[in-house]
Amino acid sequence: NAGVTQTPKFRVLKTGQSMTLLCAQDMNHEYMYWYRQDPGMGLRLIHYSVGEGTTAKGEVPDGYNVSRLKKQNFLLGLESAAPSQTSVYFCASRSPSGHYEQYFGPGTRLTVT
Amino acid sequence: EDQVTQSPEALRLQEGESSSLNCSYTVSGLRGLFWYRQDPGKGPEFLFTLYSAGEEKEKERLKATLTKKESFLHITAPKPEDSATYLCAVQASGTYKYIFGTGTRLKVLA
Numbered sequence: 001n002a003g004v005t006q007t008p009k010f011r012v013l014k015t016g017q018s019m020t021l022l023c024a025q026d027m028n029h030e031y032m033y034w035y036r037q038d039p040g041m042g043l044r045l046i047h048y049s050v051g052e053g054t055t056a057k058g059e060v061p062d063g064y065n066v067s068r069l070k071k072q073n074f075l076l077g078l079e080s081a082a083p084s085q086t087s088v089y090f091c092a093s094r095s096p097s098g099h100y101e102q103y104f105g106p107g108t109r110l111t112v113t
Numbered sequence: 114e115d116q117v118t119q120s121p122e123a124l125r126l127q128e129g130e131s132s133s134l135n136c137s138y139t140v141s142g143l144r145g146l147f148w149y150r151q152d153p154g155k156g157p158e159f160l161f162t163l164y165s166a167g168e169e170k171e172k173e174r175l176k177a178t179l180t181k182k183e184s185f186l187h188i189t190a191p192k193p194e195d196s197a198t199y200l201c202a203v204q205a206s207g208t209y210k211y212i213f214g215t216g217t218r219l220k221v222l223a
Contacts (some may be wrong), residue, residue, distance in 0.1 A: 004156075029207060042117075043157075043200070043213040050209055058210065090156050100145045100204060102211065104156030 001024055004105035006091050011079045012111045021076040021108050023091030029103075030096045032074040033058075034066060036087040037107075043090065049074055049098075081112045115140045119201050119214035126221050134186040134217045135191055136201030144208075146184050148177050149200040151216070157200055160186075190223045 007022045023032065035047040035058075045058030048066040063085060065077045074093075078085060088109050092102040118137045126132055138146065145164055149157035161170040163179040170177045174195065175188040186199055198216040205212075 033211075035213075040215060042215040043202075045210055048209060077209075094154075099162040101147060101162050102157075103158045103159065104149075106156050107154075 003094055004091055004103050006105040008108060009106065010109050012113065015082060015112055018059075018083065019080050019083050019110075019111075020078075021089055021091075022094075023074045023076070023105060024072055025091075025093040025103070026072065027093060027095070027103065028071070029093035030071070032068065033089045033092040033094075033102065034064070034074065034076045036060065036094065037084075037090060038087050041077045045060045046076065052113075057069075067079050077096075081110075086110060086112045086113070114214045115203065115205055117201055117203055117212050118212035119199075119217050121217060121219040122215070122222070126219070127187075128192055128221055128223050129190045131187070131189045131191070136162045136184040136186070136200055137182060138184070138201075138203045138212075139182075140189070140203045140205045140212070142206035144206045146179055147202045147204070147211070148175075148184070148186055149202065151198045151200055160199075162168055176213070188219070191219075193221045193223050195219065196221045 006023045033048045035043040047066040052071045055066045067075045091105040094102045120135045146213040148160040151157045165179045198217045202211045202213045
């Protein structure tokens, strides 16, 4: 049982390049989330999904797109990377029942030069 | 506006020196308040969920408490392995979103 995994772990992009971050969970969770974590800012919600085929905007969605084609996967895309998107990105998932806690992946450290 | 404020930003303790971390919150109807531990270079790890004022949860040297305005994470006789950043988050009723505080960086010295 791997829990939540993220690919890649590290990435360096040049301004204007695009990339996709992959999040996968094997806990059969309905809800999935993408956050970014910056020093002094805490975790901020980018987008989230409450089920396969659904997505919604979070607190800081600009410059990002997401897709949830399969229940176990949640993809975060950057179409044209900017230095302001340099951050650590975390994916999380949770069950719709239970204690509402989220389970986080190990993170992706992205640098945009 | 829903908001979470954690204090102090950083805390250094000697091994065995008990202390408390604070999480103040404002939310339009609390569904749950969550504590997480985050080690450097890793994702947050779930510790506790608290649902209503007066509730307490314990795990080893950690005890979390909740009032209508704040939560405390009490650390009793800490050890160096308790060194980490502790995050607090709230979820409001009727929403799927979570609001996180900026965390308290705890360092326990041997």
